[in-house]
Amino acid sequence: MKKLIICDMSGIITRKGFINTELLKTLENLKNFDFSFCTGKGYYGGLAVLKETNIHYPFICENGAVLVTKDGKIVYNDKMDAEESVNLIKNIVKRYSFEFLAYVDLKTHKYKFLRGNKKLTEDLTQPWFYSEEIYDDVDLFLENIDINNICRITTRGLNYNVKNKDKIFENFHVVVSENEFHSICNKNINKGFGVEKISNLLNIDLNRILIIGNDMNDIDMFKLNCYLKVATGYDKPPQELINLSDKYIPLNDLPTFLKKIDNEIEM
Numbered sequence: 243m244k245k246l247i248i249c250d251m252s253g254i255i256t257r258k259g260f261i262n263t264e265l266l267k268t269l270e271n272l273k274n275f276d277f278s279f280c281t282g283k284g285y286y287g288g289l290a291v292l293k294e295t296n297i298h299y300p301f302i303c304e305n306g307a308v309l310v311t312k313d314g315k316i317v318y319n320d321k322m323d324a325e326e327s328v329n330l331i332k333n334i335v336k337r338y339s340f341e342f343l344a345y346v347d348l349k350t351h352k353y354k355f356l357r358g359n360k361k362l363t364e365d366l367t368q369p370w371f372y373s374e375e376i377y378d379d380v381d382l383f384l385e386n387i388d389i390n391n392i393c394r395i396t397t398r399g400l401n402y403n404v405k406n407k408d409k410i411f412e413n414f415h416v417v418v419s420e421n422e423f424h425s426i427c428n429k430n431i432n433k434g435f436g437v438e439k440i441s442n443l444l445n446i447d448l449n450r451i452l453i454i455g456n457d458m459n460d461i462d463m464f465k466l467n468c469y470l471k472v473a474t475g476y477d478k479p480p481q482e483l484i485n486l487s488d489k490y491i492p493l494n495d496l497p498t499f500l501k502k503i504d505n506e507i508e509m
Contacts, residue, residue, distance in 0.1 A: 306436030
């Protein structure tokens with residue numbers, strides 16, 4: 243039975259529209275591993291990247307809150323309470339400064355954005371945002387999203403430290419990535435939960451799963467007792483992630499490393 247690689251996407255496979263084709267081809271050509279992906283950002287970008295890729299399994303997206311196949315079929319989603327979600331969004335708008343707040347529409351798979359009161363560092367119409375609609379008013383935003391199908395809220399530039407104890411976030415799991423994106427899901431919903439979910443779904447033991455990550459939102463899956471945990475990325479990963487990893491491999495060396503361990507299994 244093959245082992246499974248679960249790799250983060252943003253900062254490893256993709257970076258602002260650039261696709262790491264060498265790593266994708268390496269994953270496709272491994273003989274003793276199948277592969278899947280996870281992402282902390284909207285999964286539509288993953289669907290666009292993987293449409294020509296020979297991937298057999300669902301990939302984890304939205305920090306574990308959603309599992310989706312390459313053709314866009316939702317396999318699993320962890321819905322947030324509608325009333326709690328609306329109250330959270332209104333409180334964020336009322337009490338915090340941020341660039342934008344967004345959620346992914348599970349029907350169109352695209353983002354819907356609410357602009358914040360901070361100046362945008364990037365235009366929301368950039369191709370890698372895969373935006374569908376952009377709103378300036380919170381009430382109009384809430385009227386045009388499906389509040390009964392919110393699995394995750396994401397923000398950029400939110401003036402909030404996850405170490406603070408703010409009661410508006412007490413029923414949610416909050417994690418930050420790239421020092422500017424906050425992901426907000428139900429409690430205990432994170433990439434670690436997502437890895438366990440796909441492990442159970444595919445009946446693959448954790449000790450047969452190799453994890454690849456690069457940022458703080460990968461911490462929860464690096465806490466799992468997996469076959470191997472590899473830290474990598476375009477930039478050096480946070481020290482907390484490296485401390486939980488079995489190996490740190492610079493991104494340029496990752497294809498060679500994966501080919502090497504694939505060959506070693508055959509020996």
